[in-house]
Amino acid sequence: MSHDLIPEAALDWARAGKAAAIATVVETWGSAPRRAGSQMAVSELGEMVGSVSGGCVEGAVVLEAMEAITAGVPRLLSYGVADDTAFAAGLACGGTIRVLVEPVAPMLSVLTELVAVRASRLAVGYVVDLADWSRRLVEPGQDGAVDARLRADKAGIDEGRFIAPHNPPLRLIVVGAVHVAQPLVVMARLAGYDPIVVDPRESFAAAARFPGETILDMWPDEALTGLALDSRTAVVTLTHDPKLDDPAIAVALRSGCFYLGCLGSRKTHAARVERLRAAGFSESEIGRIHAPVGLAIGAQGPGEIAVSILAQVTAVLRGE
Structure with a gap:
C-alpha cells in the first residue's frame, strides 16, 4: 500500500481541535479507479486530504463523512455505475467500490498508536470488525490473515473483518x-x-x-x-x-x-x-x-x- 499520510493528517486535525473522519476503500470490483486501502481524510470544515476514487465520488463521500462525524458512528457505503447516476454519485469508469467511513473521535487512541507505529518504520495491520465496529492493531506473527495481507501489501475484507496493512514506506x-x-x-x-x-x-x-x-x-x-x-x-x-x-x-x-x-x-x-x-x-x-x-x-x-x-x-x- 501507498504510505500516504492520511492517518497523520486526520490525527493532526484532531489534535488541533477539529472533528474529522477517515474514508477507506475496503473492496472493489471491475475497473474501480483506486484499490482497496486507498484513503481520504475529511475535517468538520470540509477540508480533504487523499482520494478514494480519483474524483468520481469524493463529493458524496465528504457529505457522508460530515454526517458520520456528527453521529459518531462508522458507516459502510457502496458506489457503482448506473445509467442515470454515473456522473452524480457513481463511478463513470464502470467499477464498484465499498467505502468505510470512520469518525476519528471513537478511534482516537488506536489512530494515535497507528501513527506512532508508522513513524517507527514497523509493520502492523489495522483491523476493523465490520459487525461491531471494534478496531485494533495487530503485529506480524499474531494473525495469519493479517500476515498474509502484510506480505501481499493489499488491503481487503477477510471473514467480516477489514484488514489494512501498514508497511514501512x-x-x-x-x-x-x-x-x-x-x-x-x-x-x-x-x-x-x-x-x-x-x-x-x-x-x-x-x-x-x-x-x-x-x-x-x-x-x-x-x-x-x-x-x-x-x-x-x-x-x-x-x-x-x-x-x-x-x-x-x-x-x-x-x-x-x-x-x-x-x-x-x-x-x-x-x-x-x-x-x-x-x-x-x-x-x-x-x-x-x-x-x-x-x-x-x-x-x-x-x-x-x-x-x-x-x-x-x-x-x-x-x-x-
Missing part, C-alpha cells in the same frame, strides 16, 4: 549523486518512495544538486549498513567506480533489500561479477543483481534512464 537508496540520480530521486518520491542519496564526494553530493533530499556523504558500505536494508528497500548503484559501487553491492547482496540494480555496460558487469566471485559471493547471490540497470526501452539521457530504472524497480516490487 518504500525506500530507494541511490549510490552515486550523478546526473541520472537527479531525476531518479524526484520520480521515486512521486511514486511513493523515500529516496536517499549516498556519495562521499562533496562535489557530487551537494545540497544544491538535490534540493530537499536526504544526502549521506559517507562511504557506501558504511551508509548502507547503518540504513539496515529491508524488504521495503531498493538499491541502485550509479557511480561506475568499483571503489564506491562494489562495497555497496556487497552489503546489498547480503541484505533483505527487494531490488539491487547496477549501472554499467555488459562488459562492465562481467568484470563486476568476476570481482564478486573472487570476494566469495555465490552465483545465486550475484544473480540478484539487475545489470545493466533498468528496463531495455532504448533510454537516452538521464531522464529516460531514470524512467527505465524506476519501471524495473516497480516490476520487481509487484512481481512482474
